[in-house]
Structure formats: structure tokens, C-alpha cells
Amino acid sequence: YRQRSQATQLLRRNLLILLRQPVFMMNTLLSLAVPCLLLLIAIFTGDLALDLLVLPENRHRLALLFVGVTSAPALLVNLSATAITREGPAFWETKVLPIGVWDNLRSRMWTTLLVNLFASLLMGAVVYKLFQIEMAILLSGAFFVFMLTRVLATIDLLINLYRPYLNWTNPAAAIKNNLNVLFSLALRPLFLGVPFLLSFQWPALGDDKVLYLSGSIFLVFHLLALNYLKDLMIRKFNQIVL
16 A cells, blocks of 8 residues: 555546546637737737837836736636535535545645646746846735735635535536635725725835735635634535535
């Protein structure tokens, strides 16, 4: 017998649910492809002039472009909002597995982090290669995107726990006709308003400091959510029945 990590097996299980169902996989890939397609179209049509963005006076626009592209996966691909719904009638398997409830929930958030952060890394590498982003913006932007992805994954999972939808017969209904997806997307502007509000209140901070401060606020939200909502999430998970 070969012993494997429980966390690795849970992560693998969640990824296979996502990859083996064509509807789930195509919806995720198409959502991830949207920012890439928009960036390529803007470059090829001339709307995004590469030679102008690298000028010193366009440093702020370049920072917005980098953060916008790298945070797009977290904003568009809300996998945690359907992390439980995607199992459908097979949810009973999760209930009988000899694992802790919190480990089960945490693995679903890790799945979202893995997919979204991997996509953000690829998109950030492309933008860095094209525009040679300054190191200060690169580090602060990475911190901002990581914290944004974490807090959104936690809140989206909480939404799915409050509104589990397991009795679907068509996989498209699990993600298309699902109010959880709409609720999670409706929360996105609130989090995007944090850096804009900080830059409006303190314009002298600079882009990198605004991103660090916004990421720190997201980190506080994430820690508070885990501290005060952990027991609630476990209780809601135990109350889910088919």
C-alpha cells in the first residue's frame, strides 16, 4: 500500500469533477480565456499601443492593465460558488468519506486557488514579457491578486453552503441557471471598489502602496471570515441533504 496525503487526494478529486465533466471544463476554460482574448484583440487592432504604454507618463495605466489582467480569473471564474453544487446527486460520497468537514471545505477553496492563481500567473507572465513591469508593481500586484483570490474563494463557498443545489439532471443547470453564480459576481464590484477608494482618498500613496494596502484589507477580511464563519460553514455543510 502507498500512503498519500489526504489533502492531495481531496484536491485531485475536486479537480477531476471539474475536468471530467465537459460542461464544467469548457465553462471554466472559456471564462479564463476571455481576458486573454480581449488583450490580444486590443493589441492586434491597435487600441492598446505597446510602445506608448511603456512611456514613464503611462506608468499608472500600465499598473492598472497588469492588475486587471491578473485579477481577471478571480473575478470571472467563481469556482467556489458551485464547489458543492457540481457534485450533484453524488454528494453522498462526500458525506461518507472518513475526513473532517473543515478539511473537505478547505480543499474546495484550495481547488479554486489552484486554478485561478495558475491562470493569473500565466497571464501575468505574458503582460510582464510584453511591457517589462516594474518590480514594485509586480510584487504589489501579485500580493493584491493572491489576497483577492483567497477572500473571494471563501465568500463564494459560503454562498454555496447557504444555497446548495444538488438535484440537477443537466450539468449546465449547475452553473448556468444558478443564482449562486449571480450573487458571487454581484459582490465583485464591492471588492474592486477598495483600491479605487484608497487611491481617491490618498492619491499620493502611489500604485504599489495602494495595492499592498488593499491586499492587506482583503487579508483581514479573509482571516475574519475564517475565524467567525468557520463553525457556521461546518454547520451548514452538515445540514446539507440530498
